[in-house]
Amino acid sequence: MPRRSFFEPGAEDPLSxxxxxxxxxxxxxxxxxxxxxxxxxxxxxxxxxLTGDPAFHEGLIRVLDGSGRIIPATQFMPAVENEELGREIDCAALRCGLEALAGTPSLRLSVNMSARSIGYPKWTRTLQDWLARDETVGERLILEITESSAMQVPELVKTFMTDLQDRGITFALDDFGAGQTSFRYLKEFYFDVIKIDGSFVRGCDADPDNQCILAALITIGQHFDMFTVAESVETQAEAQFLVDAGIDCLQGFHYGAPAMRPDWLVSAERRAEEHVKV
Known part of the structure; x- marks a missing residue:
């Protein structure tokens, strides 16, 4: 009997x-x-x-393997986007963020979530438990929802936002401009912050098309009284153009890469240790 080839129809090839x-x-x-x-x-x-100081920080979830190394998010996030595991990742990000807010009273922090976690019992329970312990964490918490995620279930997102904004929580629309936002929904959503997608920011100091789009997006944010943030700022030239264009905040490697132990966190841990000793 002839040996079957890996490349016959219906069979996986070795690379796949x-x-x-x-x-x-x-x-x-x-x-x-x-x-x-x-x-x-x-x-x-x-x-x-305008100030040149941090207005807030974004907390980005990092998952560690058995040796303590970071598992690159690009290797698993697309696969878990609509799975139970994705909701568990959202829960872990929220828990870590709330712990950081409770431990550092001066911190204002944004945490990413997907619309998939709205109504997920574990996520909701995590948030409610922390708000019951200390309501000030809600006043300093920003929940970031990507544009593409929000547009999947806009009515659900609107109700969810209204309920939590009454508790003092701020909402940011992430990757603004990259998806298919309906301006009818944008008018009704009442996001507090819009984060303009980095594809329009990169090279904006020299790209007339990006300059035109950025001007329009910033104007939309201002019209709807939303705080505007430019993502993926990598050069001083980009930053200067954005400041001149009227952006409220800037985020990107030009100002610092994500760090798991920034100076303010080390200082907070040191103060906590000294308090325990006393």
Whole structure:
């Protein structure tokens, strides 16, 4: 009997099999890390255009493998976007963010979530438990929802936002301009912050098309009384153009890469240790 070729119809070729097995292995590592609590946030400053100081920080979830190394999010986030594991990642990000807010009273922090987690019992319970302990964490918490996620269930997002904004929580529309936002919904959403997608920011100091789009997006934010943030700012020239264009805040490697132990966190931990000793 002739040996079957890997490339016959219906059979996986060796490369596809290897890639699929790698993906399965990565998801197993992510699941095990979440069960063990091997997650933490990396913090990136969001800088006020007029002050030059951090207006808030964004907390980006980092999942660690058994050796303590970061599992690149690009290797698992697309695969878990609409899965239970994705909701668990949102829960872990929220928990880490709330712990950071409780431990650092001067901190204002944004945490990413997806519309998939609205109504997810564990996510809701995590938030309600922390608000019951200390309502000030809600006043300093910003929840970022991507434009593409919000547009999947706009009516649900609107109700969710209204309920939590009454508790003092701020909402940011992430990756603004990259998706398919209906301006009818934008008018009704009442986001507090819009974060303009980095694809329009990169090279904006020299790209007339990006300059035109940025001017329009900033104007929309101002008209609807929303705080505007430019993402992915990488050069001083880009930053200066954005400041001149009227942006409120800037975020990107030009101001600092995400750091898991920024100076303010180290200082907060040191103060907590000294308080325990006293």
């Amino acid at each position: 099999y290897a890639l699929a097995e790698r993906d399965r292995s990565t998801l197993r590592m992510v699941r095990e890390a979440l069960e063990a609590g091997d997650v933490m946030l990396a913090y990136q400053p969001v800088i006020g255009a």
